[in-house]
Each structure stands twice: as C-alpha cells, then as structure tokens.
Amino acid sequence: xxxxxxxxxxxxxxxxxxxxxxxxxxxxxxxxxxxxxxxxxxxxxxxxxxxxxxxxxxxxxxxxxxxxxxxxxxxxxxxxxxxxxxxxxxxxxxxxxxxxxxxxxxxxxxxxxxxxxxxxxxxxxxxxxxxxxxxxxxxxxxxxxxxxxxxxxxxxxxxxxxxxxxxxxxxxxxxxxxxxxxxxxxxxxxxxxxxxxxxxxxxxxxxxxxxxxxxxxxxxxxxxxxxxxxxxxxxxxxxxxxxxxxxxxxxxxxxxxxxxxxxxxxxxxxxxxxxxxxxxxxxxxxxxxxxxxxxxxxxxxxxxxxxxx
Numbered sequence: 001x002x003x004x005x006x007x008x009x010x011x012x013x014x015x016x017x018x019x020x021x022x023x024x025x026x027x028x029x030x031x032x033x034x035x036x037x038x039x040x041x042x043x044x045x046x047x048x049x050x051x052x053x054x055x056x057x058x059x060x061x062x063x064x065x066x067x068x069x070x071x072x073x074x075x076x077x078x079x080x081x082x083x084x085x086x087x088x089x090x091x092x093x094x095x096x097x098x099x100x101x102x103x104x105x106x107x108x109x110x111x112x113x114x115x116x117x118x119x120x121x122x123x124x125x126x127x128x129x130x131x132x133x134x135x136x137x138x139x140x141x142x143x144x145x146x147x148x149x150x151x152x153x154x155x156x157x158x159x160x161x162x163x164x165x166x167x168x169x170x171x172x173x174x175x176x177x178x179x180x181x182x183x184x185x186x187x188x189x190x191x192x193x194x195x196x197x198x199x200x201x202x203x204x205x206x207x208x209x210x211x212x213x214x215x216x217x218x219x220x221x222x223x224x225x226x227x228x229x230x231x232x233x234x235x236x237x238x239x240x241x242x243x244x245x246x247x248x249x250x251x252x253x254x255x256x257x258x259x260x261x262x263x264x265x266x267x268x269x270x271x272x273x274x275x276x277x278x279x280x281x282x283x284x285x286x287x288x289x290x291x292x293x294x295x296x297x298x299x300x301x302x303x304x305x306x307x308x309x
Contacts, residue, residue: 085172096183101129125160152236189238210237254292
C-alpha cells in the first residue's frame with residue numbers, strides 16, 4: 001500500500017485517531033511557533049484585479065500570490081456596503097487531515113457567502129501542502145513538509161492578513177476576525193493564539209488537541225520519516241498554548257458530531273474559560289459535523305460578531 005493511502009486510511013479509522021496514551025493529550029514543552037518561515041515568504045502583492053459579480057450583492061476577486069508555491073486568495077466584498085470600512089472574516093478551507101494543506105474549492109463558498117450577505121468582507125486563503133488522493137509516497141512527504149514549513153497554515157494566514165493591509169483599503173484592519181470549520185477551525189484557533197492583528201476568533205467543530213486527534217502510533221511512525229514531526233504537531237495544536245486565546249472566542253458544535261466528538265473539546269473549552277472571560281460556547285443537539293455549522297452555527301456567529309463591543 002502506498003504511503004499516501006496508508007496515511008489516509010489511518011486517519012479515517014477511529015482507532016488510529018484516538019489510541020493515545022493517557023498523558024499524550026497534555027501539552028508538552030515546545031518551542032514557540034517560528035517566525036522564520038513567515039519572514040522568508042515576503043512577496044510583492046498584486047492588485048485586486050478585475051471584479052466579478054458572483055451573485056446579487058456579492059463582488060468577488062481572485063488573487064494569486066506569487067510565491068515559490070503560488071497561493072490563491074478569494075476576496076468578497078458587499079456590492080452595497082453600509083459603512084465606509086468593512087469588518088473582515090478570514091477563512092481557510094476545511095478538509096485537511098491536520099498534516100497537509102488545502103486548496104480552495106467551489107464548495108467552500110457555502111461558508112463564505114453568509115458573511116458577505118451580512119455586510120462583512122471575506123478573505124479566503126489556501127494552505128500550503130495540498131495533497132491529492134493519488135499522490136505518490138514522495139509527493140506525500142513533500143506535502144507534509146510544505147504544511148510543516150507553513151506552520152500548519154499560520155504562514156498563509158499571516159500573508160493573507162498582510163494582503164488586506166496592503167491592498168484592500170475597504171477593510172477595517174481593526175476588525176479582522178478569523179473563522180473556520182473542522183481542520184480550518186483548528187487553524188482559526190491557532191491564528192488567534194499567534195496573530196495579534198486578529199480581534200476575535202470563530203471555530204466550528206475544531207480539533208482542539210491535534211496530538212490526540214492523530215494518535216500516538218501515527219505520530220511515532222511519521223516521526224521516523226520527517227524530522228521534528230512530533231514537535232511540529234505539538235506546537236500546531238491549539239491546546240498547547242491555549243493561554244494565548246485572550247480575544248473574544250466563539251466555539252460551536254453539534255452534540256451528534258460524528259467526525260470530532262464534542263466530548264473531545266469540553267475540557268479545552270473549560271480551560272480556556274479560566275484564562276479568557278470572553279468565550280461563547282454554543283452547542284446544538286443535531287446537525288452532525290457540517291450541516292449544523294451551515295444551518296445554525298454561522299447565523300449565530302454572525303450575530304455574535306455584530307454584538308462585539
């Protein structure tokens with residue numbers, strides 16, 4: 001079996017994701033998230049370019065950041081803004097296995113458009129290290145390394161924020177919010193921990209403990225192939241430095257979530273509440289992993305954003 005297929009099978013099996021020794025879920029000592037990779041990714045930003053009217057009331061731009069690994073941004077602006085400067089939601093694509101990146105896809109727009117209709121700008125960004133199901137073993141290793149070099153997407157988030165500051169004057173840079181679903185919710189929390197330009201964070205059904213999510217057998221195996229893999233997974237997990245989650249935080253999940261059990265996040269939420277008095281945790285009984293977010297989570301998060309002081 002190819003390495004890529006073995007990785008995917010391992011991560012899909014509940015046993016692989018959850019067979020972690022009792023002490024493995026506790027944060028281990030880890031160096032801070034590195035600034036080096038971010039610094040070496042400085043680019044000359046292109047303009048927004050030509051606009052497309054995506055649908056009634058929604059203006060859309062596609063931007064390619066000219067890096068060694070070109071990165072796509074999708075920028076959405078309300079066609080008829082009600083204010084001179086727009087609050088902005090930054091969103092990465094969901095679906096990563098927390099070891100590889102993700103490209104933007106048309107299906108992601110179901111998460112983007114509700115914010116735009118509510119009067120927000122949206123900047124969606126890709127994560128380095130996207131991997132196809134048909135990847136060779138070498139391509140799989142290279143994708144994981146690219147994701148690791150991007151600090152689990154933190155580098156991509158920072159570049160997207162840089163682009164907002166440099167090229168989108170319509171956006172109020174004092175009202176930048178990060179949001180995401182599932183693996184992108186994990187990144188949303190990580191960005192909130194390490195990016196001071198973000199004012200608040202939204203996480204729909206996140207994996208708050210990546211070490212536990214991947215499992216000790218998997219981490220041990222990958223550590224033999226990729227240097228510093230264990231250290232990287234530890235520092236890219238929101239639970240490791242949750243004390244840095246000091247800005248307003250909205251976490252949403254369905255109780256019947258079949259992908260990330262809500263029980264996996266309850267301890268994290270209680271621990272964050274001890275260091276942050278601005279935590280809102282909303283849970284609903286039904287809706288599973290995705291539909292609950294689309295139908296109930298996003299509308300409630302939008303109202304939460306509008307109520308922020």
